[in-house]
Amino acid sequence: MATIHLKQTTAATPEQVVAALTDFGPGRAELFGNSSAEFLKVHDRGADWADVTEGSGGIWERLRYDWSDPRRVVMTTTDSNIWGGASGHTYTLHRRPGGGTDLDVVVVREGRNLKGRVVGALLGTVGKGFLGKALGNTVKAIEARAGAPGGGRG
Template identity: 70%
Template sequence: MATIHFTERTNATPEQFVACLTDFGPGRRQLFGNSADEYLQVHAKDADHADVTEGSGGVWERLHYDWSDPHRVVMTTVDSNIWGGRSGHTYTFTPLPDGTTQLDAVIIREGKNLKGRVTGLLLGSVGKGLLEKALRNTIKAIEARNRPFRE
């Protein structure tokens, strides 16, 4: 099992970041590179929870999203072709005095089969840099989406 932790800063507010995390419309991949439209299926959604299948490149997972705490989003894997156990993601947002937000991201990957165990092992070691780059790209895309239009 791999547990990967990242801490980043963003100009996006917690509300802006949560709004993007919980926008399951077309074009999600522009914000989240591992969420291709052809995999995206919203099974249920209410004011602060959702049940969504997403993925890309032959890997998919069904996630239960909980954003009932405005400074935390917990995504628990409920089904996947490679992930099981305690797999999921937790994003915690801390507003800072300078107007930025500290983002703490914890990703847990517990493989449920050989492909999942190997992928989890790779993500926890050499693949950590790829996940970090993907998170930074997501932050940049969310900041760009929320940047005020200037003429």
Template identity: 70%
Template sequence: MSTIHFTETTTATPEQFVSALTDFGPGRSQVFGNSTDEYLEVHAQGRSEADVTEGSRGIWERLHYDWSDPDHVVMTTTDSNVWGGHSGHTYTFARRPDGKTDMDVVVVREGKNLRGRVLGVVVGTVGKRVLRQALENSVKAVEARNRGTGTAQRP
């Protein structure tokens, strides 16, 4: 099992980032590159939770999203072709006095089959850099979305 921990600071408010995280409409991949429209399926959605399948590049997972605490979003993997057990994502937001937001992101990857176990090792080692870049791209895209300038790409 791999547990990856990131911290990031953004100009987006917690509400703005949660809004982006829970926007399951078309074009989601412009903000979250690992969630392509081809895999996206919303099974159920309420005021503060959703049941969504998403993925990309042959990897998918069904996630239970819980954003009942506006400063803490928990995405628990309920099914996947590679992830199982304790897999999921947790986003915790803390407002700063300067108006920025500190984000604490934890990604847990526990493989449920051989492919998942191999991917879990890769994610926990060399894949961490790729996940870091994906998070940075998402933060830039959310910030650009909130400025009304569209999706920003990192050079």
């Protein structure tokens, strides 16, 4: 099982970040490179939760999104072709005193089959750089959508 911790700062507000994380409409792939329209399906949705399948490159997962806490978005994997167990993502948002948001992101990947275990092992070794770059791209896209000036990186 791989657990990857990422930190990022953005000029976007926590509300703008949550709005982007929970926007499952057209253009999602522009915010999240690992969410192609081919796999995207919203199964059900409430005021502060959603049941969504998404993925790309032949890897998909069904996630239970929960944003009932305005400072945290938890995405729990409920089904996947390679992920199982404790897999998911947690975004914790901290409002910056001068504006913007500090993001703490935890990604857990537990393989449910051989492919998942191999990909999980790779993520455990080189995944922080790969996922960190993807998070940086997402932050830039959120800032562009929100009209926020580029925030600090890292």
